[in-house]
Amino acid sequence: xxxxxxxxxxxxxxxxxxxxxxxxxxxxxxxxxxxxxxxxxxxxxxxxxxxxxxxxxxxxxxxxxxxxxxxxxxxxxxxxxxxxxxxxxxxxxxxxxxxxxxxxxxxxxxxxxxxxxxxxxxxxxxxxxxxxxxxxxxxxxxxxxxxxxxxxxxxxxxxxxxxxxxxxxxxxxxxxxxxxxxxxxxxxxxxxxxxxxxxxxxxxxxxxxxxxxxxxxxxxxxxxxxxxxxxxxxxxxxxxxxxxxxxxxxxxxxxxxxxxxxxxxxxxxxxxxxxxxxxxxxxxxxxxxxxxxxxxxxxxxxxxxxxxxxxxxxxxxxxxxxxxxxxxxxxxxxxxxxxxxxxxxxxxxxxxxxxxxxxxxxxxxxxxxxxxxxxxxxxxxxxxxxxxxxxxxxxxxxxxxxxxxxxxxxxxxxxxxxxxxxxxxxxxxxxxxxxxxxxxxxxxxxxxxxxxxxxxxxxxxxxxxxxxxxxxxxxxxxxxxxxxxxxxxxx
Numbered sequence: 308x309x310x311x312x313x314x315x316x317x318x319x320x321x322x323x324x325x326x327x328x329x330x331x332x333x334x335x336x337x338x339x340x341x342x343x344x345x346x347x348x349x350x351x352x353x354x355x356x357x358x359x360x361x362x363x364x365x366x367x368x369x370x371x372x373x374x375x376x377x378x379x380x381x382x383x384x385x386x387x388x389x390x391x392x393x394x395x396x397x398x399x400x401x402x403x404x405x406x407x408x409x410x411x412x413x414x415x416x417x418x419x420x421x422x423x424x425x426x427x428x429x430x431x432x433x434x435x436x437x438x439x440x441x442x443x444x445x446x447x448x449x450x451x452x453x454x455x456x457x458x459x460x461x462x463x464x465x466x467x468x469x470x471x472x473x474x475x476x477x478x479x480x481x482x483x484x485x486x487x488x489x490x491x492x493x494x495x496x497x498x499x500x501x502x503x504x505x506x507x508x509x510x511x512x513x514x515x516x517x518x519x520x521x522x523x524x525x526x527x528x529x530x531x532x533x534x535x536x537x538x539x540x541x542x543x544x545x546x547x548x549x550x551x552x553x554x555x556x557x558x559x560x561x562x563x564x565x566x567x568x569x570x571x572x573x574x575x576x577x578x579x580x581x582x583x584x585x586x587x588x589x590x591x592x593x594x595x596x597x598x599x600x601x602x603x604x605x606x607x608x609x610x611x612x613x614x615x616x617x618x619x620x621x622x623x624x625x626x627x628x629x630x631x632x633x634x635x636x637x638x639x640x641x642x643x644x645x646x647x648x649x650x651x652x653x654x655x656x657x658x659x660x661x662x663x664x665x666x667x668x669x670x671x672x673x674x675x676x677x678x679x680x681x682x683x684x685x686x687x688x689x690x691x692x693x694x695x696x697x698x699x700x701x702x703x704x705x706x707x708x709x710x711x712x713x714x715x716x717x718x719x720x721x722x723x724x725x726x727x728x729x730x731x732x733x734x735x736x737x738x739x740x741x742x743x744x745x746x747x748x749x750x751x752x753x754x755x756x757x758x759x760x761x762x763x764x765x766x767x768x769x770x771x772x773x774x775x776x777x778x779x780x781x782x783x784x785x786x787x788x789x790x791x792x793x794x795x796x797x798x
Contacts, residue, residue, distance in 0.1 A: 308351070308354060308355060308356035309354055309355050309356060309359065310355075310356050310358040310359055310362070311359060311362055311364065312355070312359055312362060312364050312365050312368055312375070312376065313364060313376045315353065315354070315355070315375075315376065315377070315408050315410075316377075316408065316409040316410075317375060317376065317377035317378050317406045317407060317408055317409070318377075318406070318407045318409060318414075319377075319378060319379040319406050319407060320407055320510070320514065321381070321383070321404060321407070321416070321487075321510075322379040322381055322406075324506060324507065324510060325503065325506060327384075327503060328383060328384060328503070328506075328507070329381040329382060329383045329384060329404075330381060330382050330384070330425060330426050330427075331379065331380065331381045332380065332381070332382060332403075332425065332426075333371070333374065333380055333403075334371030334380065334403045334419055334422035334423050334480075335371060335422065335423025335424060335433065336370055336371040336372040336423075337370050337371065337372075337464065337465075337466035337468055337478055337480060338466055338467065338468050339466060339467065340366060340370035340372065340464045340465070340466050340480075341366075341464065341465050341466070342360065342365070342366050342369065342370075342462060342463075342464055343463045343464065343465045343479075343753060343756075343758060344444065344462070344463045344753075344758050344761055344762075345357075345360045345365075345369075345461060345462040345463070346448065346459075346460065346461060346462075346765070348448075348451075348769075349459045349460065349461045349484055350461060351412075352410060352412045352413075352415060352459065352484065353408045353410050353412075353415055353417075353461070353484070354408075354410040354411055354412070360462075364376075365462075366464065368405070368482075369419070369461070369462040369464050369480065369482045370464045370466075370480060371403070371419055371422040371423065371480060374405065375405035375406045375417060377406060378405045378406025378407075378417075379406060380403050380404065380405055380406075381403065381404050382398060382399035382400075382402065382403055382404070382425035382426070382427055383398060383399050383404060383488070383493070384396065384397075384398040384399075384427060384496060385397055385398055385490055385492040385493040385495070385496045385565055386492050386495045386496035386565070387490070387491070387492030387495055387496075387563050387564040387565030387566075388492075388495070388563060388564045388565075388612070388615055389563040389564075389565070390563065390595070390597070390599055391599060391611075394563075394565075396427070396496065397427060397429075397492060397565050398425065398426070398427025399418075399425055399427055400425055400427045400428040400429060400431050400433060401420060401421055401422065401423070401424075401425070401428065401431060401432075401433040401434060401435060402418050402419060402420045402421075402422065402425075402483075402488075403418065403419045403422045403423075403425070404416060404417070404418050404488065405417040405418065405419065413486065414486060414514075415484050415485065415486060416484070416485055416486065416487060416488060417461070417482060417483070417484060418482070418483045418484075418485075418488055419480050419481070419482055419483075420435055420440075420443070420480065420481045420482075420483055421433075421434050421435025421436075421440060421478065421479055421480040421481060422480050432470065432471070434468075434470045434478050435470075435478070435479055435480065435481065436470045436472060436476040436477065436478065436479060437465055437476060437477050437478070437479045437750065437753060437754060438476060438750050439479075439577065440463055440465075440479035440480070440481045441463065441479075441746065441749055441750045441753050441761070442576060442579075442746050442750070442794075443460060443481050443483075443576040444460040444463045444481055444761070445741055445746055445749065445761065445764055445765070445768070446576040446579060446741060446746075447459050447460045447483075447573075447576065448460065448764075448765050448768050448769070449581075449740065449741040449768045449771070450557075450573050451769075452737075452768045452769050452770060452771050453551075453555055453737060453740075453771060454551075455548070455551045455552070455555070455557075455573060456544075456548055456551075456570075456571055456572045456573060457572055457573040457574070458483050458484065458485040458488070458568075458572055458573070458574045459483065459484040459485065460481050460482065460483055460484070461482040461483070461484050462481070462482040463479060463480075463481055463482075464479060464480045464481075464482075465477065465478070465479045465753075466478045466479070477754070485568075485570075485572060485574070486514075486515065486570060487511075487514070487515065487568075487569065487570055488568075488574065489507075489511060489568070489569045489570075490564070490565050490566065490567055490568060490569060490574070491564040491565070491567040491569065491612055491613075491615060491616040491619075492563075492564045492565030492567075493507060493569070494507065494508070494569075494616055494619040494620065495564060495615060495616070495618075495619045497619070497622070498618065498619035498621075498622050499622060500622070501622050501623070501624075504619070504620075504622045504623060505623060508534070508537070508620075508623060511537070511569060512533060512537060515569075515570060516536070516537045516540055518536075519532075519533050519536035519537050519540065520533055530623065530624075531623075531624070531625050531629065534620055534623050534625045534630075535625065535629055535630070535632075535633050538613075538616070538617060538620060538630060538633040538634075539633045539636060541569060541571065541613070541616065542613055542633055542634060542636050542637050542640060543636065543640045544570065544571025545567070545571050545609050545612075545613060545637075546606075546609070546636075546637050546638075546640035546641040546644060547571065547640065547641075547644040548571045548572075548573065548609075549605050549606050549609045549641065550606075550641050550644035550645040550648060551644070551648065552573075552605060553602070553605065553606065553645060554645065554648040554649060554652060555581070555681075555737065555740065556581055556582035556585065556602070556680035556681065556740070557579065557580075557581055557582075558579060558580050558581075558582065558589060558590070558591040558592075558600065558601070558602050558605070559573070559579055559600065559605065560577055560578035560579045560580065560591045560592035560595065560600055560794070561575070561577050561578060561592060561595075561600065561796060562600050562605065562608045562609065562612065564612045564615050564616070567609070567612050567616075577592075577794075577796060578591055578592035578593065578594065578595075578794035578795050578796060579591060579794070580743055580794060581680075581681070581740040581741055581742055581743075582602065582680040582681075583679055583680065583681075583742060583743075583784060583785050583789070584677035584678065584679060584680075584784075585670075585673035585674055585677065585678055585679070585680045585683070586602070586674060586677065587601075587602065587603045587670060587674045588601045588602065588603055588604075589601060589602045590602075591794060592794065592795060592796065593793040593794060593795040594795040594796040606641055609637075610634070610637050610638075613634055613637060614634060617630040617631070617633070617634055618630075646658045646662070648735070649662075649666060651731060651732070651734075651735035652684055652687075652732060652735045652736050653687065653714070653732070654687075654688065654718065654723070654728035654729070654731055654732045655717070655718075655721065656721055656723065659720075661717075662717070665713060665714065665717060668710060668713075669710065672701070672706060672707060672710050675703070675706070676700075676701045676702050676703060676706070676707070677702075678700045678701050678707075679700055679784045681736075681737060681738070681740050682700055682782075682784060683697075683700050683701075684736040685733075685736045685737070685738050686700060687714075687732065687736070688728070688729045688732035688733055688736065689729065690711055690714075691711070691714075691715050691718065691725075692725070694708065694711065697711070698711075733772060734772050735772075736772070737771035737772050738771060738772065738773075738774055738782045739767045739768060739771040739778075739781055739782055740768075740771060741764065741768060742785055742789070743785070743789060743792045743794065744785045744786060744788070744789035744792060745760075745764060745781060746764075747789075747792055748760050749761050749764055763778075763781070764781075767781055
């Protein structure tokens, strides 16, 4: 492990694309920046020791005061559909890509979020506030602990610089880490510029989908075959990602095409939320007044976004029908992942005919009772033997008891040892999730310079399936005051 950031092996493959793909410019550093927190697990991905956190050069890079040694700092351009409407040119309006680290664990891009104005900021100020930065910092760790593909957060830097949102807040920068930050909207931007579209496509294939260049029998695939192969892979990754979201009660909040990763990662954490009381049409984003990105809409929105990606790929002279044939794999890929996840969560060996009805009635029960998503699933492991604690999650216990009877009949058909089933369920149903009130408590403490709540949450969320004595409050349903919390696109 390296103790100094200067020792990293850095390259700049995105910067080798034509200059039309980005603007080279430095970040706008924060005034008197302070390293509030850094994650040793993410540093390890880069081959860095935690000792690096005490190096002034590390703070300089993560605050935007100095370039990544060997890096070429830039802001990327892209476009996208926002809330279903074509928004035209967008881009890194408050982010700077620093470069790529070549580490034993892989190749990782480093990006600053909240690092100042760029040509793509539109009416924005290029800054991020402490509130949203803490939320992203914690969310990426929560998703990692749940085993859901995500970008990572290396460091959180704060300053007293004022930032004007609904109120005056203080500025912060998150150092984000991912194999790539390319999105569906990156392709949409070049849909009518074949040369640039092809350059971007070839870049993505060479780095992330090289297997798509190999046709049956080992021959080199034709370009059309490569395009269809990549689209199929993105369809499958996206379908699995959204199935993972659905089965932990996660709502992204802003599933615009410019927030969808070409690698199937959860990215651009803004007004996200893990559900407390379940509502099938739950909307976590206060700005989403039409409910476009409600929990139950996320699979169909992901499919719609994939159609937008496929439309952009028509610029590579691939027919609409051929592209559409790859999009048709979304439903089967989603159902396979969704049912597989639910089998684990319900302690079933495999999906059977009739399980759809049982699951539909499960969602209906949770919805009508506004039962806690996480605790209802978690308690189900012991419910067949200990009904009373589980039934306490429901207002209408008779309705819950009737569903549980049907569930027990379904379990009996499998003749599975209880302990084996319980272990499987507890390994699939988290006890700790990043509820909004927990994030808010961490934000309030961080505003005072206290990172104790961040430390506690990161520790619990690293393995959210294992019960920890003394941390019962972190696994409990939210307190009454949490019902007033709202997150929006400014979050």
